[in-house]
Amino acid sequence: MMTSADNKRRPTPRYALLWADIRWLLFWLSGGVALGLYSSYLLESIIVALLSYSLWRMYTLQRFNAWINKPVNTPSPDMLGGLSVVASQLYQNRKQERLTQQKLMGLVKKIRSSLLALQDAVILLNDTDDLEWWNQAAEDLLALQSSDQGNSIFNLITVPEFRQYYQTTVSPNNGIHMVSWLNPGRYLKCEVTHFGGEKLLIIYDVTRLQHLEQMRQDFVANVSHELRTPLTVLMGYLETFSDQPDIAPQWQRGFKLMTQQTARMNSIVNDLLLLSRLENEEKPTLNCIDMNRLLTQLFDDASVYNKEYGHHISLQVNTESNIYGAELYLNSALLNLVVNAIKYTPKGGNIVISWTATEKGCVFAVIDDGIGIAPQHISRLTERFYRVDSGRSRATGGTGLGLAIVKHALYQHQASLNIESEEGQGSTFSILFPPARICAAEPDLTTITTTIPDTDNLNNLEKY
Incomplete structure (x- = not known):
């Protein structure tokens, strides 16, 4: 019409x-x-x-x-x-x-008025990284003046981490968190968005969120630390009473349950303390870790834990590469993946632990033919206390913190976790360590190779 x-x-x-x-x-x-x-x-x-x-x-x-x-x-x-x-x-x-x-x-x-009304700082930069326009929030947060127009953004923000982030950003991302260069008591988050040859820089004041996060971390760390002493006392007395030969039969089951639940609480406290250390220790002590020795120890620990499950566990080391990192945290992360595979694989199942070199780095993988995970749960597995099935977790004695520990430990090692799973078919948990984290091997390294029950499972690593 x-x-x-x-x-x-x-x-x-x-x-x-x-x-x-x-x-x-x-x-x-x-x-x-x-x-x-x-x-x-x-x-x-x-x-x-x-x-x-x-x-x-x-x-x-x-x-x-x-x-x-x-x-x-x-x-x-x-x-x-x-x-x-x-x-x-x-x-x-x-x-x-x-x-x-x-x-x-x-x-x-309208757009200009909306940007001016925003509480977050918005700065428009030209193709030479000079300031063209900014809103009132940017003026207040960064103490900008009219004379700053045409000035380079690097003259305004002198933090080295920002320059590195800015020059390597080519697409929308999660931004960079940093302490304000004008006020050390403020925490800022910067995000750069490219459009054409120009850029849009958005700066959020996340001071309150940072303080809340720090309060949460301190609370968890303090409570976990304070719980260790009473739990230790409880566990000691329960063991003492349980070992008495003249204990009445009607009390035996009660003491057994109390001992199990106290041990479970102790595991949760230990995991919470480990998480707190991972969160608060920004720069842990790093060394070149002998992966052959670490994987051998991991295999031995898994074999001991596996006695009551009867799985066929095999280890395949296909590279002599080592990892530069914190051995305590890395061992905890890798062991968590192996223990999870043992727990959630039916008795007599197959579990493959592999260490492989690829073009993108080195890959540690744990492959099982267990019960698998539904797709809707995979993205949330690394959340604290997230349960795919609370009944199943209680049966296996899990704390719900294992994969959260893995996530934080891998973050310190610049590594990424990939999860592939299908219900009833098994799961593959693989960790990619970038080339920057690979260090020279020890001269006396011995390659360990054992028979793998089902080599087709290793095809999941081909995407690396």
Whole structure:
């Protein structure tokens, strides 16, 4: 359905301008011919008619030129001939452009007002990383002045981590957290978004969130630490009472349950304390870890834990590469993955532990043919106390903190965890260590290779 605006913008017919001028030319010629036949001066009358037509055209052009130099909202004058069609079409186009421009200006004003009203700092940077525009929040948060316009962002933010983040960012990301260079008591989060050759820098004041997070970490650490002493006392007395030969039979089951639950609470406290150390220790002591020795110890620990499950556990070491990191935390993370595979694989199942070199780094993987995990749970597995099935977790004695510990330990090693699983088919937990974390091997390294029950499971590592 055509609207009035569409009709106004509809292009002029192909021969409309030509016909408009020819029609008036014929009119003047007809008048000259009629006058010549009446006065017996036919040629002279035709010449006079053509001159009159030319003068009329010049007068019309003069009016058109005077109108086109007037303000754009001036209606087109009443003119005859093709220029009348051109003037009318031009006026409608200019009117439509003016309306469109007004709408765009209104939209720009709304966007500008919205950005000015934001509580987060917004800074527009040009293609040479200079400040072009900023909102009031940026002015307040960063103490900007009008003289800062055109100044480089690196003269404003001198933190080395920001420069590294800014120069390596090419797409939307999670940003960078840092302490304010103007006020050490403030914590800021910076995000850079590229569009064309320009960038949009958004800076959030996350001081309150940082304080809340620190309070949470301190609370968990303090409570966990304070719980260790009473738990130790309880466990000691329970063991003492349980070992008494003359204990009444009706108390034996009660002491057994109390001992189990106290041990479970102690495991939770130990995991919480480990998590606190991982969160608060930003720069742990790093060494070149002998992965052959670490994996051998891991295999031995898994074999001991596996006695009551009867799984077939195999270890395959296909590279002599070692890892630069904190051995205590790395051992805890890898052992958590192996223990989880043992717990959630039916008795007599197969578990493969592998250490492989790829083009993107080294991969540690634990592959099992256990009960598997539904897809909707995989993204949340590393959350604290998240349970796929609370009943199943109670049966296996899990604390719900194992994969959270893995996540934080891997973060300190710049490693990434990938989880692939299918219900009833098993799971693959793989860790990719980047090349920057690989260090030289020990000269006496011995490769350990054992038979793998199902080599097809290793195909899950091909994507690395």
